[in-house]
Amino acid sequence: MSDFFSFPDRRRFDLLAFGDPNIDLLFTVDRAPAADQKVLGRRLPPYAGGTVANVACAASLLGRPTLAYGRIAGDAEGAFLSREYERFGVALDHLRVVPGATSPTALIIIEASGEKALVYSPMPGPTLDEETFAVALAQSRLLYAMPYDLPEFERLHVLARAAGVPIAIDIEAAMVADRDRLQRLLAMADLVFMNDSTYRAVTGSGPEAAGMADLLGHGPRMLVVTCGAHGAVLAAREPHLAIAQRAFPATVVDATGAGDSFNGAFLAALLEGQAPADALRFACAAGSIAVTATGARSALPTRAQLKALLDHA
Secondary structure: OOOOOOOOOOOOEEEEEEOOOEEEEEEEEOOOOOOOOOOOEEEOOOEEEOHHHHHHHHHHHOOOOEEEEEEEEOOHHHHHHHHHHHHOOOEEEEEEEEOOOOOOEEEEEEOOOOOEEEEEEOOOOOOOOHHHHHHHHHOEEEEEEOOOOHHHHHHHHHHHHHHOOOEEEEOOHHHOOOHHHHHHHHHOOOEEEEEHHHHHHHHOOOOOHHHHHHHHOOOOOEEEEEOHHHOEEEEEOOOOEEEEEOOOOOOOOOOOOHHHHHHHHHHHHHHOOOOHHHHHHHHHHHHHHHOOOOOOOOOOOOHHHHHHHHHHO
16 A cells, blocks of 8 residues: 555554544434424434544454543443443553533434435534544544544644645545635545445536546545445545446345445555455445444344355455
8 A cells, every 4th residue: 555655653553533422322213304394203222432433443343453542420320331442452551531511412314215314413622632633643543533623623634744745535525614624624634435425425426537536626636525325436536436326235234334444444455454345345345344234233244244254246
């Protein structure tokens, strides 16, 4: 992967995952309610979640040493989130406990089709402490973050660049109120993930070569767009590359966390030196396995499961 990214060598961790983990409260329904509607549903037990946290767990499960940087509450929910990180082998050296706080929480409504609607409540206050974050960066080869807070992400960018650590981000439509904000995020990242709905919302068209090349012109070296049951597409510059990968057949139970599983597997593949086409195939296989159980991390794939699927395909 030296043609695309220059990862620092000989670091304790491959991946630094910046972001607070959260509690997922799940309800299953036949159909999500519209405004002023009530529907019957079933509440499931709480799950550990959070986009960045899920990516960290996915990459760690696939054998890449991963360090979490974030906050949890000093209560039973925070202890649960910590234990779940440990279950997947994620290092907790920089997971801070905030006494008196409430852990970030996501209310997730899962339709019978497996698709979801979500409401997220973050923990107030800044996640970033520059002194401890600099220590974490010095131990890591790649930074992954969700840039919801633009001023905070701008500081992450400055610190990561100073440490020589590449940056991977996942952009969601809610982060980019206008084209200027999108371009600012693109300029600060080396690798950008989007899902198909976000890509269409910010560009007005599907992920095709010309449009993806235009986004790459604003800074990132690689752009990956996930398209659900249609697979994923990848574009890169220097050297130029455009790849499409079909999805693997799957019975969808819950789509929560499928994109996170994809991202974690893709990053794991790049960090171990897989070529982009192989990494894209590897990640699509991971996403197809992740949707087969309820909960964002319930079906995160192991290396053996992925090998079996890829060998069969």
